[in-house]
Amino acid sequence: MSARLRIAIQKSGRLADKSLELLEAAGLRVLKGANELLYRIENAPIDLLRVRDDDIPTFVGDGVADLGIVGLNVLEEREDGRSAEPEQVMALGFGKCDLRLAAPIGFAYNGPRSLQGLRIATTYPHVLNRFLTENGVTADIITMRGAVEVAPRLKLANAICDLVSTGATLEANGLAPLDTVLRSEAVLIRAPRKIDPELEKVAESVVQRFKGVTSCRGAKYVMMNAPRAVLPKISAILPGAGSPTVTPLAGSDDMVAVHAVCQESVFWETLEELKAAGASAILVLPIEKMM
Incomplete structure (x- = not known):
């Protein structure tokens, strides 16, 4: 078999190591070569494309990769309109976190309507805008690329919307969680186009193995x-x-x-x-x- 299935995974960050662990638990032996952008699977016709997390949905949507492992928060935020929407195959049970609204301790919060007319800092403007729209709230969304939790202290915003796992970062910055906008975890996505017939069985084998690993985790x-x-x-x-x-x-x-x-x-x-x-x-x- 000359063709090779391509799976896009995060190059670095919170899902990178867990994605490799999942592949190895599924019996796929990862060969880490000199090229950090491309790993190969030794016992199957599979290549791993190691890229930035927010590039994974685009790679899969464009068909550059056949499958991808990405956080649901990244997938939901993607709204570039340049490529087809990837198909979400399954949740993978790791990388769990919540995208939450938070504000300085003591902020009077009685539901999303409490945010009407305020400024909210976030790195997830599309997901936040959808949440606000669904709740009939009009607010000024301030898009930031990092350090969102300092925005209220710097008077850039009244509240924030950011990923929360333990809540320690919020507490350290004098913030309290208000509401959950999105519950996220790692998901397996698939290209919307048909995969090469020669590799369809390989892709199905990967999916079934991942299901086997996730179903026995903790069982x-x-x-x-x-x-x-x-x-x-x-x-x-x-x-x-x-x-x-x-x-x-x-x-x-x-x-x-x-x-x-x-x-x-x-x-x-x-x-x-x-x-x-x-x-x-x-x-x-x-x-x-x-x-």
Whole structure:
């Protein structure tokens, strides 16, 4: 196969390392060559284009890259109108943060209408404008390229709209969060054009592997023995599990083996509840791969 699938990822920043970790968790061996802009996958016909995060939607929309990994905040902010809109394939479960409104501590906030006529500094003018429009608010949006949190202190704006993960930066600058404009995380996007038929199976394999990695992140495989009569109670206790697999135990008409994949965390309290419901020999195992 001479053609190679192209995946655009962030060259540096908060999603760069996580994107490489995802690829490696999906069994794709990354070869880091001398060219920092282009990495290759050793065991599949795939090239990695390492670019600025705000260039990724354009690369994918223009068909320069077939797939891309980018923050939803960057994808939603893109409004250049020069290329087709990339298709959002799936959320990837990392790089989570919120685009939030914030103002100096003590600001009287009773909903978006409290911002009417004020000046709001942000690096996400399109997303903010959409939020304000949806809420019937007219405000003066001040576009900045960084250090948004200092705008109120410098009297450039009354409030800000910026990405928040822990809130420590807001607190350090005397700001308090007001409202959430957008909940963001890394997403996989796909070019709107048809991918080379020779590479369509490769692209589908990448998507399925990513789904396998994300679906087993934090998931546990739970096994136990229990009386058949308490199965409804046990099913209700298991966190984030579908219908469990139930198998009769040899030499017993009443006892069964119960196996289930739990998509949510299994705590010690969960085991205690299962034990109290009648379960025994409870095992909780990590899941490395799932498809």
